[in-house]
Amino acid sequence: MHEFKLPDMSCGHCLAAVxxxxxxxxxxxxxxxxxxxxxxxxxxxLPRDQLAAVLTEAGYPPAG
Incomplete structure (x- = not known):
């Protein structure tokens, strides 16, 4: 299980997009x-770095 902190995520639309x-x-x-x-x-x-890239491409780059 991979966990990512997404500081730019703030609403239901963000949740759906992620x-x-x-x-x-x-x-x-x-x-x-x-x-x-x-x-x-x-x-x-999928490897962690690939999941991070998917999140970044969607507009929600992981912090840290």
Missing amino acids: TEALKSADGHADVQVSLEQKTVKVQSG
Whole structure:
């Protein structure tokens, strides 16, 4: 399970965009988003750096 802090995520639209981007990269990914904590947890066969690239391309670059 990979966890990313997404400081630019602030609303339901952001949540949907993050989820959709990750699911399009890996249709079998388990995606858990927390708007309150501004985090996303992803269970995926893709490597962490590839998931980070997907999030960045969607407009939500991970912090740290």
